[in-house]
Amino acid sequence: MSEVLADELPSGMHRGICALSGPNLSREIIGSKPASTVIASADVDAACTAQRITNSNLFRVYTNEDIVGVEFGGALKNIIALAAGVCDGLNYGDNAKAAIITRGLAEIGRLAEAAGANPLTLAGLAGMGDLIATCSSSLSRNQYFGRRLALGDSAETIRASMDNVAEGVDTVAGAITVANRLGIEMPIAQTMHKIIFESVPLERAVQELMERAPRPE
Ligand SMILES: NC(=O)C1=CN([C@@H]2O[C@H](COP(=O)(O)OP(=O)(O)OC[C@H]3O[C@@H](n4cnc5c(N)ncnc54)[C@H](O)[C@@H]3O)[C@@H](O)[C@H]2O)C=CC1
Numbered sequence: 669m670s671e672v673l674a675d676e677l678p679s680g681m682h683r684g685i686c687a688l689s690g691p692n693l694s695r696e697i698i699g700s701k702p703a704s705t706v707i708a709s710a711d712v713d714a715a716c717t718a719q720r721i722t723n724s725n726l727f728r729v730y731t732n733e734d735i736v737g738v739e740f741g742g743a744l745k746n747i748i749a750l751a752a753g754v755c756d757g758l759n760y761g762d763n764a765k766a767a768i769i770t771r772g773l774a775e776i777g778r779l780a781e782a783a784g785a786n787p788l789t790l791a792g793l794a795g796m797g798d799l800i801a802t803c804s805s806s807l808s809r810n811q812y813f814g815r816r817l818a819l820g821d822s823a824e825t826i827r828a829s830m831d832n833v834a835e836g837v838d839t840v841a842g843a844i845t846v847a848n849r850l851g852i853e854m855p856i857a858q859t860m861h862k863i864i865f866e867s868v869p870l871e872r873a874v875q876e877l878m879e880r881a882p883r884p885e
Pocket residue numbers: 692693694695831832833834835
């Protein structure tokens with residue numbers, strides 16, 4: 669998103685571009701429940717200004733200079749939330765869900781680092797934090813989409829039935845394109861791509877994920 673803004677805005681405004689991301693399910697925030705987030709910008713002063721404007725006793729805002737890491741964390745976690753929804757919908761249990769979250773974070777980190785992010789950013793609120801919230805919460809639209817896939821609904825049917833956007837669906841294709849370009853393996857994203865865009869039956873796609881050659885963690 670920051671690249672799109674830079675393309676559209678005059679060059680004098682580029683240094684002020686910030687990205688906000690974190691475990692920020694909007695219904696909880698609207699309900700005045702406490703939350704934390706990250707505002708990232710290559711320009712520390714811009715991030716600090718945005719922090720001053722948005723920080724409150726209910727919304728604790730941290731700054732970060734790694735805008736690439738914050739944006740990749742926010743975008744890619746939606747794909748893993750789709751997979752977490754599939755996992756829940758198939759009643760695979762908590763061990764499988766923890767594996768999806770943890771190995772999901774590993775593949776998000778690989779791609780983000782290859783794109784120039786600091787891997788430590790992905791251990792923070794915009795990475796691990798948002799991943800936990802989105803993969804665990806029944807409020808997540810991406811997780812809901814995954815659960816519906818597991819119930820046998822097609823992506824088109826689910827999309828047509830939703831008022832709002834499960835962003836991970838479109839992000840899957842973009843992430844695979846970037847991953848292929850950078851030579852990064854993203855097995856969970858690739859599995860979601862097979863299920864949503866290649867009509868591979870769900871159980872077969874999951875079996876293929878589990879039957880990949882064993883490797884070090
Ligand atoms: N709702 C939430 O809890 C959270 C949302 N976000 C992110 O914030 C952003 C907005 O979220 P919401 O307002 O909840 O989503 P929403 O689904 O309610 O609204 C998205 C809006 O974008 C429009 N849109 C979709 N594709 C478009 C396109 N190609 N061109 C122009 N407009 C398009 C849709 O028509 C819709 O009005 C998303 O990126 C979402 O992932 C992040 C954290 C939490």
